Amino acid sequence: MKKILLPFGALAMIASACSNNDKKATAVDDGAAAMSADSLSKNIGILASDDFMGRKPFTEGETRTVEYLKEKYIGAGLEPGNGGSYIQEVPMVSISTKAAPAMKVSSPTGDFSLKGFDDYVIWTDRTEAEQKLDAADLVYAGYGVVAPEYNWNDYAGLDVKGKVVLVRVNDPGFHSKTASLFKGDTMTYYGRWTYKFEEAARQGARGCLIIHDEAGSSYPFSVVQNNWNGTRLRLDNRGKTEALCDVIGWLTTPAANKLLAAAGKDSTLLAMSDKAGFKGESLGLKLTTTIDVSTVYKKSTNVIGRITGSKHPDEVIIYTAHWDHLGIGKPDETGDSIYNGALDNASGTAGLLELARAFKKSSYPPERTIVFLAVTAEEQGLWGSAYYAQNPVYPLDKTLADINMDGLPWYGKTKDIIVIGRGQNDLEDYLKEAAASEGRVVAFEAKPQAGFYYRSDHFNFAKVGVPAIFTSAGTEVIDGADGAGKAAEEEYNEKHYHRPSDQYNPAAWKLDGALSDLTLFYKIGRKLDAATTFPGWKTGSEFKAIREKK
Numbered sequence: 001m002k003k004i005l006l007p008f009g010a011l012a013m014i015a016s017a018c019s020n021n022d023k024k025a026t027a028v029d030d031g032a033a034a035m036s037a038d039s040l041s042k043n044i045g046i047l048a049s050d051d052f053m054g055r056k057p058f059t060e061g062e063t064r065t066v067e068y069l070k071e072k073y074i075g076a077g078l079e080p081g082n083g084g085s086y087i088q089e090v091p092m093v094s095i096s097t098k099a100a101p102a103m104k105v106s107s108p109t110g111d112f113s114l115k116g117f118d119d120y121v122i123w124t125d126r127t128e129a130e131q132k133l134d135a136a137d138l139v140y141a142g143y144g145v146v147a148p149e150y151n152w153n154d155y156a157g158l159d160v161k162g163k164v165v166l167v168r169v170n171d172p173g174f175h176s177k178t179a180s181l182f183k184g185d186t187m188t189y190y191g192r193w194t195y196k197f198e199e200a201a202r203q204g205a206r207g208c209l210i211i212h213d214e215a216g217s218s219y220p221f222s223v224v225q226n227n228w229n230g231t232r233l234r235l236d237n238r239g240k241t242e243a244l245c246d247v248i249g250w251l252t253t254p255a256a257n258k259l260l261a262a263a264g265k266d267s268t269l270l271a272m273s274d275k276a277g278f279k280g281e282s283l284g285l286k287l288t289t290t291i292d293v294s295t296v297y298k299k300s301t302n303v304i305g306r307i308t309g310s311k312h313p314d315e316v317i318i319y320t321a322h323w324d325h326l327g328i329g330k331p332d333e334t335g336d337s338i339y340n341g342a343l344d345n346a347s348g349t350a351g352l353l354e355l356a357r358a359f360k361k362s363s364y365p366p367e368r369t370i371v372f373l374a375v376t377a378e379e380q381g382l383w384g385s386a387y388y389a390q391n392p393v394y395p396l397d398k399t400l401a402d403i404n405m406d407g408l409p410w411y412g413k414t415k416d417i418i419v420i421g422r423g424q425n426d427l428e429d430y431l432k433e434a435a436a437s438e439g440r441v442v443a444f445e446a447k448p449q450a451g452f453y454y455r456s457d458h459f460n461f462a463k464v465g466v467p468a469i470f471t472s473a474g475t476e477v478i479d480g481a482d483g484a485g486k487a488a489e490e491e492y493n494e495k496h497y498h499r500p501s502d503q504y505n506p507a508a509w510k511l512d513g514a515l516s517d518l519t520l521f522y523k524i525g526r527k528l529d530a531a532t533t534f535p536g537w538k539t540g541s542e543f544k545a546i547r548e549k550k
């Protein structure tokens with residue numbers, strides 16, 4: 001080591017910089033230490049109790065949940081996050097559709113019809129009383145993808161205005177099993193059904209039908225049949241311009257093959273669309289059907305609190321968790337009809353309260369503003385977070401990150417923590433660093449083709465360019481047998497996911513794992529708070545260009 005003589009002033013500066021950094025370092029420890037398994041347990045227990053009636057939006061369960069969270073935010077010392085209020089109202093519309101029982105298909109060789117529910121399921125996001133396809137032309141548009149970062153445009157040179165597009169589910173990387181195409185078997189947002197409908201609408205198509213296949217969508221057609229035959233929620237976008245198709249839906253593979261045969265084609269056309277440069281084409285078929293629509297307008301609530309940053313109050317770090325669940329519904333075999341949603345997502349919501357206390361109790365108050373956002377209507381389509389992302393209280397270009405919690409670990413401490421959506425943004429590296437500091441490691445999801453990155457609230461932040469991270473419970477249980485983590489997860493998915501039995505059992509849940517993950521989320525927040533640069537999206541991420549435009 002070289003000795004350098006410094007003037008007295010310079011020494012003083014170094015000393016004060018050190019003490020500031022020391023303070024920040026201590027803050028990480030004392031903030032994290034303020035979180036406790038006891039209060040986490042207490043809050044999960046209350047939010048998941050029968051008194052909260054399954055926390056369904058628009059019900060008494062919502063009123064109780066929102067009141068409780070407000071009270072807890074105030075108790076934790078959070079300031080109101082939306083002007084003078086802890087509430088952000090989320091206006092929504094509930095759309096009920098009744099589709100005609102069949103769809104008439106006119107082809108050069110004769111007419112036939114497809115049977116609703118068995119062959120296809122359709123619905124609409126539009127709120128006008130009736131939607132129809134009136135001999136609308138059908139165009140095959142490959143994957144229906146426009147992805148500049150992958151040099152891919154299924155709509156190039158294709159006129160789909162006023163027509164119905166037929167597209168494949170997932171993306172070319174998955175179906176062609178080519179690692180170098182898109183992200184190989186990791187689903188990109190271009191593979192997700194919501195994207196297909198959005199893009200078709202942007203292209204001016206009147207309708208969009210996705211060809212279902214179980215591998216590509218990762219669920220059987222019955223899931224589509226169950227989810228899309230009734231009432232759906234959306235944001236109330238009256239007065240806003242929004243591109244929407246008139247009719248959207250899914251076809252079974254056999255029904256799609258029937259259409260292709262009527263057009264004198266077969267499934268080789270589908271395989272051809274795996275290749276770059278594929279050109280879609282009109283199938284020479286015309287579709288006719290109708291949907292009756294009725295609507296009810298309703299309001300739900302995001303609960304929002306904040307700690308104003310001491311140095312950069314206009315720069316924001318957001319933690320999210322959805323407070324809602326499924327309410328009271330069909331009883332299970334024991335007669336229980338309250339869907340308590342203990343793991344999904346009383347646990348994440350309670351985690352939000354722990355993090356609020358950690359930042360508040362820390363000896364070094366955050367320099368940037370920390371926002372705690374409990375969002376509504378995740379279960380019905382991620383609507384609370386969508387509303388926030390479209391109507392942000394804090395400018396999105398000054399929002400550094402969203403850290404989302406949807407289900408915390410319940411089976412004890414694990415060596416690993418699992419990142420959903422590998423390689424998206426720098427927050428993954430922040431998590432790795434935080435994990436390493438706790439003697440833990442980052443692992444990645446086992447089924448990247450299922451597109452879980454697009455299935456919880458952080459995704460709405462990604463969609464508007466804000467780097468967002470979402471994790472799930474690790475599987476390597478430290479004090480457990482080999483495979484204990486996997487077994488616990490499988491048991492939950494089979495027996496308790498979206499059932500009345502997703503209940504809190506303080507004797508069986510081991511919350512040290514949840515606390516350990518919360519410590520990592522807190523450390524990521526502290527790193528973001530102290531950082532001199534904003535985190536970014538990685539090359540190849542479909543959200544990079546959106547951020548860079550801002």
Ligand SMILES: [Zn+2]
Nearest residue numbers: 344345378406
């Ligand atoms: Zn959830």
